[in-house]
Amino acid sequence: MKHYLQFKDFSADEYRYLFARAALIKHKFKTYEKHHTLLDRTLAMIFEKASTRTRVSFEAGMYQMGGSVVHLTTGDSQLGRSEPIEDSAKVISRMTDIVMIRTFEQTKIERFAAHSRVPVINGLTNEFHPCQVLADIFTFIEHRGSIAGKTVAWVGDGNNMANTWLQAADLLGFTVHVSTPSGYEVDQSIAGVRAQKSYRVFSDPLQACEGADLVTTDVWTSMGYEAENATRMQAFASWRVTAGMMAAAAPGALFMHCLPAHRGEEVDADVIDGPQSVVWDEAENRLHVQKALMEYLLLGQLE
Numbered sequence: 001m002k003h004y005l006q007f008k009d010f011s012a013d014e015y016r017y018l019f020a021r022a023a024l025i026k027h028k029f030k031t032y033e034k035h036h037t038l039l040d041r042t043l044a045m046i047f048e049k050a051s052t053r054t055r056v057s058f059e060a061g062m063y064q065m066g067g068s069v070v071h072l073t074t075g076d077s078q079l080g081r082s083e084p085i086e087d088s089a090k091v092i093s094r095m096t097d098i099v100m101i102r103t104f105e106q107t108k109i110e111r112f113a114a115h116s117r118v119p120v121i122n123g124l125t126n127e128f129h130p131c132q133v134l135a136d137i138f139t140f141i142e143h144r145g146s147i148a149g150k151t152v153a154w155v156g157d158g159n160n161m162a163n164t165w166l167q168a169a170d171l172l173g174f175t176v177h178v179s180t181p182s183g184y185e186v187d188q189s190i191a192g193v194r195a196q197k198s199y200r201v202f203s204d205p206l207q208a209c210e211g212a213d214l215v216t217t218d219v220w221t222s223m224g225y226e227a228e229n230a231t232r233m234q235a236f237a238s239w240r241v242t243a244g245m246m247a248a249a250a251p252g253a254l255f256m257h258c259l260p261a262h263r264g265e266e267v268d269a270d271v272i273d274g275p276q277s278v279v280w281d282e283a284e285n286r287l288h289v290q291k292a293l294m295e296y297l298l299l300g301q302l303e
């Protein structure tokens with residue numbers, strides 16, 4: 001049994017399979033062809049933080065594959081009343097086939113997985129957001145082909161998305177140019193990358209974008225850090241993705257944002273709503289890659 005707790009949990013070969021499978025599943029979805037490979041399977045979704053995309057994509061995806069879903073939050077379950085996470089894992093995993101969790105510390109999802117009888121998927125923690133980067137790379141491949149050898153510019157917070165991009169670059173053979181304000185750098189020990197050759201650090205966000213094939217960012221204040229909002233607004237003021245940064249990127253560079261976005265903060269409206277932006281494909285692709293992911297965790301490689 002495998003879990004998907006961070007991007008580096010899978011090999012490059014497994015990602016090759018998942019991207020191909022997601023393309024097939026997407027094609028069947030677009031042509032209204034049934035894909036009921038998870039008939040009668042049940043997904044438990046546990047949310048300790050808010051969500052739109054993650055909830056809709058996992059819930060719709062499981063139903064579209066013939067399964068069903070149980071939705072739990074901290075407020076409406078015993079998780080919010082201090083039942084030990086290990087006990088919750090033992091109970092929930094005896095009644096369902098697969099579990100998706102969005103929570104705070106990575107250690108919480110690791111503790112859950114250690115006591116689960118079924119696969120566990122990270123739907124976002126403070127440290128990682130592997131399902132999002134899975135969708136992002138699938139989106140890049142759809143628009144531009146293989147990401148191997150390409151350059152991704154990360155502009156903004158050294159957060160869970162940045163950590164996950166670093167792991168992906170390490171595994172799939174591309175480079176990430178990281179530019180964050182001082183004090184918000186990526187912590188290589190948290191990202192857990194094997195070597196520094198897959199990323200370069202830039203103090204100037206414009207320089208980080210020069211020649212990049214993809215420019216991407218995220219909100220300045222991630223969920224769980226709201227108390228730092230005013231300080232972050234000042235610290236991040238120069239880390240807004242602008243049309244000038246996109247012009248410095250490679251010809252045909254894409255723009256991505258995992259959403260939700262704040263126009264006028266981390267990205268200008270003419271970038272996110274402009275011709276280089278693929279944010280709506282990126283959001284939709286959460287559905288297709290996560291269907292491939294759940295199927296792989298439950299059934300292994302098919303065909």
Ligand code: CP
Nearest residue numbers: 051052053054258259
């Ligand atoms: N990108 C993302 O995870 O979106 P939600 O927070 O809406 O799930």
